[in-house]
Amino acid sequence: MHIKQIGIAGTMESSDIMIRIEPKETKGIDLHLSSSVMQQFGKQIEHIIQSTLEELDVDAACVTATDKGALDCTVRARVETAAHRAAGSDQYVWRTKQ
């Protein structure tokens, strides 16, 4: 998935996370996370953001994430939405629940 514009998803409300994804000219993900639960869950949130981008085949992007205590599923959903918006794509891949 090629990031070609700024894509934003989520809100600053409690239990949500705001994700901003921007194009980046060189390969790699630059991730800047701030979180109200940074000490306890910072690493885990970063991991979810990175792995979701990997699943979407995003290999170059600047990501700014402002977390307000979002659950893992909310982080995944907001990253997916922001990435699709940034790529100008509505081609989501929905897996089947096992």
Next chain:
Amino acid sequence: MRQLRRSMLFVPGNNPGMIRDAHIYGSDSIMFDLEDSVAVTEKDAARALVYQALMSLRYGKKELVVRINDLSSGLGIEDLEAIVRAKPNVIRLPKTETAQDIIDCEREIARIEADAGIEVGSTGMMAAIESAKGVLNAYQIACSSKRLIGIALGAEDYVTDLKTTRSDGTELFFARNVILNAARAAGIDAIDTVYSDVNNEEGFLREVELIKKLGFDGKSVINPRQIAPLHKAFMPSEKDLTKARAIMQAIAEANKRGSGVASLNGKMIDKPVVIRAERLLELYDAANIIPIEEV
């Protein structure tokens, strides 16, 4: 055990906090909404959020319903592509006007189920009737699919279609009766509309008493505060429970004697009396198996 649908709690599909907490309020069903509570610009975000929540959160034994956008909007199909794969119990189709609306939606669900390796037919459906045309077609709608677990009245759009507004319930009397009779004739549930003035508990309770008397199975709610009084109103009274138990006891004793006729306090017990007593005890039992911490 029968699935209770006394309360179906609407949860806005783009609100992570409410999605996380939806199960703690004790409603019988949780209804994640992708339609009216979601801004047009956030439809994609809400769809992804509800999908991810259904994929990973556990809501115990609660019935999980997702209200999708109507298929003619173009959003409904996209909703189905995501949501059916996350296996909610029921898909609620809004603005149902004809049996064909349900048939069209069912065809899409069946296609996605087959694509996704989900047992075809395992996703339930529910139809919301929100227009004069829908009300007049209620029976055909109710009979249009084996997947249908119920039909519901959506009053705000309906009264607008009738060129009136919501008041004391007079304006909904015809629609409620038609929808209820259609549901009963089809053997499915009838769910009443929301009561949107959440601060008017008295008005809410009056409406609950009315729909209970008419025969509805339950009601959609938009605020968790409405759940407890709604459930209380639907609980059988001690007097009714005692009478129902006595009726069933008299029937059991008559059966033991080999007699086809039972009586209680000198009155013969007719079959409809037995059916009502059975239903009442079934409702009581179903309501009492819900764990205390969830009520």
